[in-house]
Amino acid sequence: MDDELVTLAWDSAFFGFGVGRCDSRDTSADGIARILAEAAARGLRLVYWVVPPEAPADALAAAGVLLMDRKVTYVAASGQRQAHPAVTATTTPSDHLLSLALQSGQYSRFRVDPRMPAGSFERMYAAWLDRSLAGELAREVLVFGEAGKDADGFLALGMKKGRADISLLGVDRASRGRGVGTALVDAAVARAHAWGLANLQVVTQQDNTPACSLYEKCGFTVEAVEHVHHAWL
Template identity: 25%
Template structure:
């Protein structure tokens, strides 16, 4: 079967680099010879982890992306925790930046040093802005403290009847206190009340704490994808 290499236009524009993506369909493939040398970075996606070599490129990073999923059922009670909605209590973008960085601490854009931490921060700042202005998300819920500011937040995206969590994070000093559970439950209730029947949450297998949390909340693995970064030598 043919393995198609396509250009990632948004990524290429944002990072000012020619970035391509290749979905490996033939898992027996070991060596790739690409005649098109325009790409500075090629992102490989595989269902199974097989050894890949691309002439003229070096593998710098590998992760396993997991998508957790849950069928949404009617909830009888709202969370007892006080949760705010940016539609009714607007906040400046900067209010959520530190939480956004926390949500991305296992991100490949941070862990692959070829991108650089400054560009990672730019990316997550843009993600916050486009969540609050509704380009990326339909809803943002958050918790706050008068001294710490934003203590947790979650952004919700929608594709027809399927909801997806975009960003979710809790202040490092308050993790393990149930804030994440209350935020996720609030998001689930909102989605169910607005005709969404399923919730997807992407994360990294390497983020063991997040994986345990989602499983505890009733989520199961829907998809597992191996991602690899190959940078041009």
């Protein structure tokens, strides 16, 4: 059980109630009841239940454990790419960067789940942006255009498990289709190479077809897909 259900300290502190993650592949009615009983005993209110795409989900849905994200991990090799002159790094927060961060989370499970407490999605992405700009969650935050109100897009790039990791990428609605996302991703590929890392990765939502198309266009390939369900207790 300890391997199947883990309490998440950061998420619990952020939401103000117990949050856990479950990786059990036993999605039978009995298996679900067992996990939910354990979660309740631990005082958890929300469990992220992560299963492979092929796992049966009928019993999960019947128990009110609903699919919220088809999470896809893309990977690519780092390399030398031509830097776009409009791409620079910033550490300065702004309302416009926050707007871009919120736009980047349009398909986020924290936004699409109607059971999330009001304002949770906005607070979470604001926290991720602030911590990225402060160097806690990202090594660099790149912008296309001016860092303030005129930025067309931004990308937060850090390191995770020996790879460069794109944690946030947002392009302003008015600037989409103009190569902004491609320029930012190319810059991330070049940064990863300069850091001496062989590969970089990004996790996005499979339902976010524009983002998936962008990464595939930039040479990324799918490494893994997971389905994330939310169990509310």
